[in-house]
Amino acid sequence: MSDSLEHLRQQIDQLDEQLLAVLNERGRLVKQVGETKEKKGTPVFAPGREAELIKRLKQKNEGPLPNQAIEGVFREVVHACRSLQKTFRIAFFGPEATFTHQAAIKAFGQQTTMIPSRTIPDVFAEVEKGRADYGVVPIENSTEGVVNHTLDMFVESGLSICAELQLPIGHYLLGRQKDYPKKIKTLFSHYQAMAQCSRWVDKHLKGIRYIECSSTADAAHQAQQTPGSVAIASRLAAELYSLDVLEQRIEDSTQNYTRFYVIGKTEPAKTGRDKTSIMFSVKDKVGALVDMLVPFKRYKLNMTKIESRPTRQKAWEYVFFVDFWGHRSEPQVQKALQELEKSCLFLKTLGSYPRTDL
Numbered sequence: 001m002s003d004s005l006e007h008l009r010q011q012i013d014q015l016d017e018q019l020l021a022v023l024n025e026r027g028r029l030v031k032q033v034g035e036t037k038e039k040k041g042t043p044v045f046a047p048g049r050e051a052e053l054i055k056r057l058k059q060k061n062e063g064p065l066p067n068q069a070i071e072g073v074f075r076e077v078v079h080a081c082r083s084l085q086k087t088f089r090i091a092f093f094g095p096e097a098t099f100t101h102q103a104a105i106k107a108f109g110q111q112t113t114m115i116p117s118r119t120i121p122d123v124f125a126e127v128e129k130g131r132a133d134y135g136v137v138p139i140e141n142s143t144e145g146v147v148n149h150t151l152d153m154f155v156e157s158g159l160s161i162c163a164e165l166q167l168p169i170g171h172y173l174l175g176r177q178k179d180y181p182k183k184i185k186t187l188f189s190h191y192q193a194m195a196q197c198s199r200w201v202d203k204h205l206k207g208i209r210y211i212e213c214s215s216t217a218d219a220a221h222q223a224q225q226t227p228g229s230v231a232i233a234s235r236l237a238a239e240l241y242s243l244d245v246l247e248q249r250i251e252d253s254t255q256n257y258t259r260f261y262v263i264g265k266t267e268p269a270k271t272g273r274d275k276t277s278i279m280f281s282v283k284d285k286v287g288a289l290v291d292m293l294v295p296f297k298r299y300k301l302n303m304t305k306i307e308s309r310p311t312r313q314k315a316w317e318y319v320f321f322v323d324f325w326g327h328r329s330e331p332q333v334q335k336a337l338q339e340l341e342k343s344c345l346f347l348k349t350l351g352s353y354p355r356t357d358l
Contacts, residue, residue: 026077031084033085034084045133045163045262045264053078054071075106078109089112089131091132092117093138094215096114097220099216101116103260124153124263127159127264137150137260140258141192141257160264161277162261162353164355165260166356170249171249172250173246174233174238176244180246186208186230187205188218188223188230188232190215200247216237220237220243270352271354273355274326275304275325276324276325280344280347295340296324303322303323303324304324328349329352
């Protein structure tokens with residue numbers, strides 16, 4: 001048996017050396033791609049190409065490695081190779097260990113300079129002023145709805161949506177095992193995390209003091225500093241703040257996802273599986289909003305979302321945000337937007353980018 005085990009390990013070592021050689025060859029090719037992109041002025045970040053690569057490899061995967069493992073491995077390969085072209089500076093909302101931080105890592109990898117930003121407007125400012133190449137901000141949670149602060153920023157910002165990504169949200173109860181549950185008197189949480197775990201909290205932590213925090217990472221930090229307290233946060237926050245995971249996956253819905261935008265000054269190339277986001281305001285007349293929807297039906301564009309926000313300029317005036325499938329370079333999209341613009345007070349395209357599916 002010992003000889004057999006040693007033989008298997010020798011085979012694995014040989015495969016590892018082959019993998020190392022192939023990875024470095026891939027890196028050399030990616031550097032050549034980067035040089036070509038620089039000459040043409042093409043953006044290094046190509047979310048459509050990266051998504052298609054992962055999708056294709058998962059379709060070809062015959063196991064025994066599961067698709068989730070294949071995706072994780074090749075995302076890191078892609079990110080590591082892309083860092084040979086350029087080291088990105090990425091602004092994200094919140095301190096380290098927030099879900100937005102995790103989304104930024106998923107989009108750009110570990111080989112990236114991450115810039116934590118206290119507020120969503122701060123993320124936009126970092127990118128607008130050139131201190132960051134891209135920003136990552138939350139836009140929508142599957143149970144709690146849209147993030148209004150992000151929508152409001154697009155009213156005046158000149159930045160575009162370059163990509164979207166979706167992250168499954170798992171909430172954990174963090175604290176110190178020696179105190180739980182008898183010595184727990186305080187719960188720290190961000191308001192959205194609290195809302196997403198409200199039924200579990202009502203059942204298991206009823207009656208203890210609740211203190212709202214600016215983020216889930218801040219909640220974990222407060223729990224670290226406060227005896228007899230717990231926090232609702234991510235598993236990554238447990239590692240960062242040296243806390244015990246007391247309870248796992250305490251969110252009320254098993255289908256809890258948050259969608260994030262990557263914002264920047266570039267526009268990704270058309271992929272054939274794209275989404276376009278726009279905003280517009282309508283003239284104050286009967287049936288105005290219904291008229292706005294007609295071009296989408298006429299040109300067979302699948303509208304996936306519509307939200308309204310107050311203009312803050314006049315009472316009861318609203319700006320509407322719409323997502324629909326298609327790229328703004330496509331003829332049917334251009335015709336729909338031209339027709340829509342005739343009936344709008346103003347119309348602004350926020351970006352066309354590869355769409356993601358769960």
